[in-house]
Amino acid sequence: MxxxxxxxxxxxxxxxxxxxxxxxLNEVTRRYKWAGIGCFIVFPxxxxxxxxxxxxxxxxxxGYWFAWVxxxxxLAGVIGFMAIRYIKRVRENKYALYFPFAILTxxxxxxxxxxxxxxxxxxxxxxxxxxxxxxxxxxxAIAGVLLILSLTGWAKIRVANTKSQDMIWADQLWxxxxxxxxxxxxxxYNCISxxxxxxxxxxxxxxxxxxxxxxxxxxxxxxxxxxxxxxxxLSLNYAKxxxxxxxxxxxxxxxxxxxxxxxISNAAVFVYVVYKIVxxxxxxxxxxxxxxxxxxxxxxxxxxxxx
Numbered sequence: 001m002x003x004x005x006x007x008x009x010x011x012x013x014x015x016x017x018x019x020x021x022x023x024x025l026n027e028v029t030r031r032y033k034w035a036g037i038g039c040f041i042v043f044p045x046x047x048x049x050x051x052x053x054x055x056x057x058x059x060x061x062x063g064y065w066f067a068w069v070x071x072x073x074x075l076a077g078v079i080g081f082m083a084i085r086y087i088k089r090v091r092e093n094k095y096a097l098y099f100p101f102a103i104l105t106x107x108x109x110x111x112x113x114x115x116x117x118x119x120x121x122x123x124x125x126x127x128x129x130x131x132x133x134x135x136x137x138x139x140x141a142i143a144g145v146l147l148i149l150s151l152t153g154w155a156k157i158r159v160a161n162t163k164s165q166d167m168i169w170a171d172q173l174w175x176x177x178x179x180x181x182x183x184x185x186x187x188x189y190n191c192i193s194x195x196x197x198x199x200x201x202x203x204x205x206x207x208x209x210x211x212x213x214x215x216x217x218x219x220x221x222x223x224x225x226x227x228x229x230x231x232x233x234l235s236l237n238y239a240k241x242x243x244x245x246x247x248x249x250x251x252x253x254x255x256x257x258x259x260x261x262x263x264i265s266n267a268a269v270f271v272y273v274v275y276k277i278v279x280x281x282x283x284x285x286x287x288x289x290x291x292x293x294x295x296x297x298x299x300x301x302x303x304x305x306x307x
Contacts, residue, residue, distance in 0.1 A: 003189070003254045004197050006245045014243045015202065022206040026224045030214065031164050033086060040078045040227060052234045061195070061239035064127040071230030077103045077223035084157075085165045094155070100169065100219055101154035111187045112144040118191050128239065129194050132250055136259035140186045143259070146266040147183050150176060150273045153288040160216070161304030168216040170299040171288040175272070177218055179265040181208060186258040193248035195239065203229050216299035 001007070029036040056062035062071075080099050083090045090096045119137035123130075153171025160166040181204045188200025203225050210221035238244045248254075276282075276289050290296045300306050 001249065002251065003249060003258070004246050005249050006247055008242075008245070010243045011246050015197070015246065018198075018202060019206055019209075022203070022225050022228055023210060025228050026206065026210050026221055027213075029224060030166065030217075030220070033082075036078075036082055040075055040082070040224075044072075044075055044231065047231065047235065055236065056234040060237035061128075062234040062237070066127075067230070067233060071227065071234055073103070073107065074223055074227035074230050078227050081167045081220050081223060085159055085167050091159055097155065097157045100157055100167065101151065103223075104219060105148055105151070108144050108148055111184070111191070112141045114191050115141040115144070115187060129192055130248075130250060131191070131193070132252065132255065134252060134255060136186070136252075136255040137190050139256075139259040139263050140183065140190055143183045143186070143263040143266040146263070146270045147176075147180060150179070150266065150269045152273060152284040152290070155286045156288050158305060164214075166214060166217040166303060167220045168299065168303045168305060169219055170216050170296055170303075170305065171290055172216070172218055173290055173293065173295050173299075175269055177208060177211065179262075179269045182258070182265045183262040186262040189248060189258050190255060193250060196248055197246040198238070198244065199229065199233070215302040217303075 025039065029039050052062070052068075056067065062068070077100075080103065084096060084099070085091070115137040118131050119133045119135075121131040121133045123132060125131070151172075154169065156171065157167060157169050160168050184204055185196070185200050188196040192199055203222075206225040207218060207221040210225070211218040214221070232238070273284065273289065277284055280289065282289055288296065297306075
């Protein structure tokens with residue numbers, strides 16, 4: 001295969017099973033407040049004390065600082081989003097609504113710097129991950145910058161008028177999500193190659209599929225699925241099991257291909273955003289930019305927010 005190798009019937013079935021489990025957990029914790037509290041607050045507290053110090057020690061798939069930081073930052077995002085969704089005082093504070101934009105941007109910036117760092121690492125192993133730096137890292141870092149510059153309407157994040165009270169970013173539409181997915185897959189392929197099929201492709205497909213069923217809540221889906229995978233990776237040293245053996249081919253052409261796809265898609269979205277700003281003369285921060293698009297209207301309608 002061009003991008004990944006070591007497929008077996010068992011590894012493919014396990015991958016599909018993980019995807020279905022993540023979708024189910026995301027849906028249950030999204031719909032029911034008690035499930036969200038149990039999964040993202042109670043369990044992590046107990047696991048931090050009794051489980052993860054043992055299961056995520058040195059030599060395991062979660063036994064390095066980045067895995068811990070990524071898990072807790074994802075949990076912070078989920079809990080922050082839950083506060084916006086369920087606590088009226090927080091929801092009515094306009095500055096609290098800047099939190100989703102801030103945590104998303106910080107996570108993208110972290111990845112940009114990691115891509116730049118890996119550029120100078122050629123054929124080395126770090127924490128069980130093979131790194132092959134090259135121009136693809138710089139290309140993808142630039143794509144990440146364009147991704148941030150293409151974020152619009154984040155000051156208009158609101159809570160759905162539905163029973164599940166989802167956090168809705170109506171201006172975060174399918175073309176930005178696809179550009180993000182391509183950038184993030186390229187980042188994972190560049191920087192966590194051995195685990196990119198799981199820590200990258202699996203999670204991205206999960207949150208993107210979840211967006212199809214619950215429109216406008218992609219960032220909420222993204223944080224939840226990332227946190228679920230992070231907790232799983234700290235709880236189980238999955239990398240040692242053959243059924244988790246799908247890995248990168250470490251093919252320079254594959255690395256370059258993904259990063260080129262990422263920068264092309266993100267450049268296209270950025271140009272489109274600039275075009276819309278010039279045409280509508282709207283402030284892309286304080287106002288939604290894509291109000292004339294059907295996908296935007298569908299996001300509002302699906303969440304009882306039609307104006």
